[in-house]
Amino acid sequence: MQQPVIDVRGLRKDFRNGVAAIDGLDIQIEAGGRVHGFLGPNGAGKTTTIRCLLGLIRPSAGDVKLFGVDVASNLPSIIGRIGALVETPKFFPNFSGRKNLQMLADVVGVRSVAIDEALDTVGLSDRSGDKFGTYSLGMKQRLAIAATLLKDPELIILDEPANGLDPAGIVEIRQLIRSLGSSGRTVFVSSHQLGEVQQTCDEVMIISKGRLIRQGPVSEMVSLGASNKQIVTVRDPAQAIRILNDAGFNVQPVPEPETVHVEIPAARADEITKALAAHQVFLSGMRPAEASLESVFLELTEGQGEL
Amino acid sequence: MKLLKVELKRFWSRRITLIAPGVFALLLVLGIGIAFTQSSADPPDPDYVPQPDAGCVEFTIQAREEGDPQLANLSDDEIRESCTFEDNPDRRVWVTDLLSLTRSDDWSEARIAEQEFNGVAIPGTEYREAKRGFDSALPGIATMVLILAVVLGGSFVGAEYRAGTVENLLLWEPRRIKVILTKCLSGGLGAALVGGLLLVFFTGLFFLLASVRGTLEGADSRFVLDVVIVIARSMAVTALFFTLAVAIATLAKNTTAAVVAVLGWFIVSNIIIALVAKWFQPFELFTNANAVIGGGEVAKTVKILGGSDVAVFSHGPWTAFAIVALWALIPTIVAAFVFHRRDLT
Ligand SMILES: Nc1ncnc2c1ncn2[C@@H]1O[C@H](COP(=O)(O)OP(=O)(O)OP(=O)(O)O)[C@@H](O)[C@H]1O
Numbered sequence: 001m002q003q004p005v006i007d008v009r010g011l012r013k014d015f016r017n018g019v020a021a022i023d024g025l026d027i028q029i030e031a032g033g034r035v036h037g038f039l040g041p042n043g044a045g046k047t048t049t050i051r052c053l054l055g056l057i058r059p060s061a062g063d064v065k066l067f068g069v070d071v072a073s074n075l076p077s078i079i080g081r082i083g084a085l086v087e088t089p090k091f092f093p094n095f096s097g098r099k100n101l102q103m104l105a106d107v108v109g110v111r112s113v114a115i116d117e118a119l120d121t122v123g124l125s126d127r128s129g130d131k132f133g134t135y136s137l138g139m140k141q142r143l144a145i146a147a148t149l150l151k152d153p154e155l156i157i158l159d160e161p162a163n164g165l166d167p168a169g170i171v172e173i174r175q176l177i178r179s180l181g182s183s184g185r186t187v188f189v190s191s192h193q194l195g196e197v198q199q200t201c202d203e204v205m206i207i208s209k210g211r212l213i214r215q216g217p218v219s220e221m222v223s224l225g226a227s228n229k230q231i232v233t234v235r236d237p238a239q240a241i242r243i244l245n246d247a248g249f250n251v252q253p254v255p256e257p258e259t260v261h262v263e264i265p266a267a268r269a270d271e272i273t274k275a276l277a278a279h280q281v282f283l284s285g286m287r288p289a290e291a292s293l294e295s296v297f298l299e300l301t302e303g304q305g306e307l
Numbered sequence: 308m309k310l311l312k313v314e315l316k317r318f319w320s321r322r323i324t325l326i327a328p329g330v331f332a333l334l335l336v337l338g339i340g341i342a343f344t345q346s347s348a349d350p351p352d353p354d355y356v357p358q359p360d361a362g363c364v365e366f367t368i369q370a371r372e373e374g375d376p377q378l379a380n381l382s383d384d385e386i387r388e389s390c391t392f393e394d395n396p397d398r399r400v401w402v403t404d405l406l407s408l409t410r411s412d413d414w415s416e417a418r419i420a421e422q423e424f425n426g427v428a429i430p431g432t433e434y435r436e437a438k439r440g441f442d443s444a445l446p447g448i449a450t451m452v453l454i455l456a457v458v459l460g461g462s463f464v465g466a467e468y469r470a471g472t473v474e475n476l477l478l479w480e481p482r483r484i485k486v487i488l489t490k491c492l493s494g495g496l497g498a499a500l501v502g503g504l505l506l507v508f509f510t511g512l513f514f515l516l517a518s519v520r521g522t523l524e525g526a527d528s529r530f531v532l533d534v535v536i537v538i539a540r541s542m543a544v545t546a547l548f549f550t551l552a553v554a555i556a557t558l559a560k561n562t563t564a565a566v567v568a569v570l571g572w573f574i575v576s577n578i579i580i581a582l583v584a585k586w587f588q589p590f591e592l593f594t595n596a597n598a599v600i601g602g603g604e605v606a607k608t609v610k611i612l613g614g615s616d617v618a619v620f621s622h623g624p625w626t627a628f629a630i631v632a633l634w635a636l637i638p639t640i641v642a643a644f645v646f647h648r649r650d651l652t
C-alpha cells in the first residue's frame with residue numbers, strides 16, 4: 001500500500017486562551033496528483049490545521065505525519081518536498097519581490113532559474129524588481145504562491161490562495177492548481193469559497209469547529225446537495241406566488257426581479273407550469289437551481305458554523 | 308552555512324544597517340567639528356613656561372611630611388617637577404585625548420589595617436584598588452556603538468516579527484535553534500564590523516584634527532597599538548550586545564522592547580543598584596563592558612573601618628568579558644528555548 005502524503009490522527013489544538021481550535025481531526029491523503037479541498041467556515045480551524053501540518057504550531061494531542069515522517073521530530077528531513085502558503089503573504093516590505101524569493105531559495109540552494117520560472121508562472125515577472133511593500137494585495141498573493149513553487153514540491157499546501165485576487169487572477173490560480181495536480185503533485189487547498197473548491201478539487205473535506213464533518217469526492221458531495229429547487233421566471237412574481245401558494249406549493253420569494261423559487265423535485269416541475277397556466281399566467285423560463293457544494297456546506301455546517 | 312550567508316546578506320541589505328551608522332558617523336563629524344572650532348589655530352606660545360601646579364605641590368609635600376614611604380626621598384624640586392603638567396595654554400587637540408593612557412602600574416593599594424567589631428579591633432583584609440582602564444573619547448564612543456548594536460540587533464529580529472517572515476523562513480529551515488543562533492552569529496559579525504568601522508572612522512578623524520590643530524605627540528607605536536586593541540575589544544563586546552538584543556527582541560517579538568530594555572537599563576541601572584543592591588555593581592552589564600573595552604578592572608565597594616565605602620578590585624577584564632558574555636548568552640539560551648517551543652500564529 002502506498003504511504004499517505006498527509007496522515008493526521010486525533011489532532012487537537014487547544015490554544016492558551018482556552019479555544020479548542022481543532023478537536024480530534026483525522027486526515028488521510030494518498031499520494032498522486034489530486035487536488036484536495038479543505039473546506040470550512042471562518043474559524044473552523046483550517047489555518048490552525050495547516051500550521052500543525054507544517055510544524056509551526058505544536059499540537060496539543062495527536063500525530064501528524066507527512067510522507068510517513070513524524071512532523072514533530074523529523075520535519076527537516078521532508079521540508080524540502082513541501083511548498084506552503086499560510087494565511088497571508090509574509091515578506092520583507094523593503095526588499096523586492098525577487099529578492100524576497102531569492103533569500104528563501106538561498107536557504108536551501110534552489111537555482112535562480114526556478115525563481116524566474118516561478119515568477120513567470122504567477123505572472124509577476126515584470127514587477128519582480130519592485131519592493132514587496134508596494135505590491136497590491138493580489139500581487140502579494142501571487143508572490144506567495146510563487147514562493148511555494150520554488151522547491152518544486154511534491155506536496156503543496158495552500159491556505160486560501162484566491163484571497164485578494166481579481167476574477168482573472170482567480171481563474172489563473174484555479175488553472176495553476178489544476179495543472180499542479182495533474183503534474184502528479186498532491187495539492188491541499190483550504191478555502192471557504194465553495195465554488196472555488198468545486199471547480200478545482202477532486203476531493204473535499206469539510207470541517208467545522210475543528211471537526212471533520214464530511215469527506216469524499218467533490219462529485220459525490222455535489223450530488224448530496226442535489227437540489228429540489230426550481231427557479232421560475234414570470235412577469236409578475238407576486239401574482240405567481242399567490243397562485244402557487246394557493247395550490248399548495250412551497251414558494252420562496254427572492255430579491256431578483258421576475259423570479260420565484262419553488263421547492264419541488266425536477267421530475268415534478270411540470271406541475272408548476274400547469275398550476276400557473278390554469279390562472280392564465282405563463283412562465284417565461286424555468287430551470288433547476290444548481291446543485292452546489294454551497295448547499296451541502298450550509299446544510300452540513302448549519303448550526304455549527306456560528307461561534 | 309547557506310542560512311548564515313542568507314542572514315549576512317540580509318543584514319547588509321537592510322536600510323537601517325546603512326542609516327543608523329550613517330547618522331552615528333554624522334554625529335561624530337559634528338562633534339569633532341565642534342572640537343575643531345573650539346580649538347585654537349594659534350601656534351603654541353613660544354614664551355610659555357610650564358608652571359608647577361600649586362595644589363599638587365602643597366598636597367605632595369604634606370604627604371611626605373606625614374611619612375608616606377614612596378615620597379620620603381623626594382626633594383622639593385623633584386616634587387615641583389612631578390607636579391608640572393604638560394598643560395598647554397592653547398586649546399589645542401591632543402591626539403592622546405583619544406585615550407587617557409593610564410598605565411598598568413598606576414594602581415595603588417587601599418589597605419584596611421583593622422576593623423572594629425563590638426569595640427574590639429580585628430585584623431582587616433588587604434585590598435587593592437581597581438586599575439582604571441582607558442576612559443576618554445574612544446571608549447566613550449565605543450559605548451555608544453553598543454547602543455547602536457542593540458538597535459541593529461533588535462530590529463534585525465523585530466522586523467521579522469512585524470512582517471511575519473519568521474514563519475516563511477521556518478518553512479524552509481524548520482530547525483529553530485539553528486535559525487536563531489544563525490541570526491545571532493551573522494548579525495553579531497555584521498554589527499561588530501559596523502562598530503569597528505565607526506571607531507576607525509572616529510580615530511581617523513581625531514588623528515586628522517590633532518595633526519591640523521594640535522599635536523600627535525605621544526602617538527607612538529604603543530599608543531597606536533592601544534587604540535587598535537581598544538577597537539578590537541569593542542568589536543567583541545558589540546557582537547555580544549547585538550546577540551543580547553536579538554534575544555530580547557525574539558522573546559518580546561518586537562524591536563522596541565529590546566531597545567527600551569537595554570537603553571533603559573543603561574540609564575537607570577546605576578541608580579537602582581546604588582539604592583537596592585550595591586553588591587551587584589561588579590556584575591552590571593555596562594560596568595563590565597566598559598572594563599573590557601578600556602582594558603581596566605572592575606571595582607566593588609567594601610566598607611572600611613569607620614563605615615565609609617571604598618571601591619576596590621573585584622575582577623579583571625577577562626572576567627569582565629565572561630560576565631558580558633553571560634549577559635548576552637543567558638538571554639539567548641532562554642530565547643532559543645522559547646522560540647523552539649513557540650506556536651507561530
Ligand atoms: N493564536 C491563537 N490564539 C488563540 N486562538 C486562536 C489562535 N489562532 C487561532 N485561534 C482560534 O482558533 C480557531 C480556528 O482558527 P483558524 O484560523 O484555524 O480558522 P480558519 O478555519 O483558518 O478560519 P478562516 O476561514 O477565517 O481563515 C478560531 O476560533 C480562532 O479564534
Ligand SMILES: [Mg+2]
Pocket residue numbers: 046047048087159
Ligand atoms: Mg484561515
